[in-house]
Amino acid sequence: MGFLGLEGKKILIFGMANRKSVAFHIAEVLKESGADLIFSVLGQEQVSFVNKIFPGSPVHICDVGNEDSLRDLACKIGDGQGKIYGIVHSIAFASYTDGFKPFHQTRKDDFLKTMDISCFSFIQIAGLFKPHMDPDGSIVTISISTTRMAAENYGYMAPVKAALDSSICFLAKSFSEDTRVRVNGVGASLLKTSSSAGIPGYIEPYLFAEKATLRKAALKTEEVANVAAFLLSPRASGINAQTVIVDAGMSVNYFDKAIVKAAVAGK
Numbered sequence: 284m285g286f287l288g289l290e291g292k293k294i295l296i297f298g299m300a301n302r303k304s305v306a307f308h309i310a311e312v313l314k315e316s317g318a319d320l321i322f323s324v325l326g327q328e329q330v331s332f333v334n335k336i337f338p339g340s341p342v343h344i345c346d347v348g349n350e351d352s353l354r355d356l357a358c359k360i361g362d363g364q365g366k367i368y369g370i371v372h373s374i375a376f377a378s379y380t381d382g383f384k385p386f387h388q389t390r391k392d393d394f395l396k397t398m399d400i401s402c403f404s405f406i407q408i409a410g411l412f413k414p415h416m417d418p419d420g421s422i423v424t425i426s427i428s429t430t431r432m433a434a435e436n437y438g439y440m441a442p443v444k445a446a447l448d449s450s451i452c453f454l455a456k457s458f459s460e461d462t463r464v465r466v467n468g469v470g471a472s473l474l475k476t477s478s479s480a481g482i483p484g485y486i487e488p489y490l491f492a493e494k495a496t497l498r499k500a501a502l503k504t505e506e507v508a509n510v511a512a513f514l515l516s517p518r519a520s521g522i523n524a525q526t527v528i529v530d531a532g533m534s535v536n537y538f539d540k541a542i543v544k545a546a547v548a549g550k
């Protein structure tokens with residue numbers, strides 16, 4: 284038995300799009316640990332990707348914004364053999380109908396759609412899959428390292444992630460009524476994935492974040508995935524209702540010497 288103790292455990296992964304996805308890296312760690320993976324992806328393109336990289340793992344298509352599609356998925360997977368031990372929610376979507384605007388001009392329809400896909404889907408997935416879960420299982424979502432650093436280009440995704448962080452606590456509490464299922468999140472700082480590439484003007488904050496880590500090296504997606512796999516595993520049995528920050532120390536480095544010096548010198 285490996286350190287994580289995930290051999291033969293059934294884990295359902297939402298949100299894999301390509302090799303850069305956080306979900307892809309989580310799947311790699313889980314596979315190495317001997318878990319049995321099931322995937323739910325957005326479309327046919329991702330099905331082909333999963334079939335190529337994880338041959339033999341069942342893969343389903345589900346738009347999490349569509350309640351019927353999610354219900355069908357829960358029935359299909361729930362009818363399969365054995366309980367689901369773990370669920371990974373690694374999904375985000377932001378819509379900018381009129382292009383990127385200052386925060387106070389956020390459109391209601393964009394905000395609600397983003398909240399639906401990036402936050403409510405987590406609550407709904409947890410609820411629909413609860414009857415099919417191992418009572419000692421674990422659910423993990425991917426959040427961000429801070430929802431209070433008001434980066435203009437992250438816009439309304441930060442309040443949506445704040446709602447996601449809060450939902451972690453409420454789900455953990457409501458599951459505790461009749462199960463020992465734990466619910467946690469990984470609060471990741473800036474990564475290089477296709478969803479981050481879609482954030483307007485992402486590259487400069489990404490390069491800044493690299494300098495602002497304590498180690499002066501960018502956070503790697505594998506590092507986020509390792510924490511997600513740990514939280515899913517029985518090794519994290521004492522951790523519940525938390526967002527574990529994975530930011531290579533950036534959050535304490537507001538007064539980084541080199542950055543302060545460059546700012547004061549006007550460089």
Ligand code: NAD
Binds near residue numbers: 306427472478
């Ligand atoms: P990604 O684009 O690879 O993953 C996002 C996934 O969401 C994709 O697989 C996409 O298909 C899926 N998705 C979007 N709308 C959907 C829908 N309606 N139904 C089903 N699936 C849908 O990007 P990623 O960076 O791997 O994002 C995964 C998670 O990590 C997100 O929650 C994101 O906010 C979070 N995160 C990313 C970073 C970063 O810098 N990239 C930092 C912190 C947190």
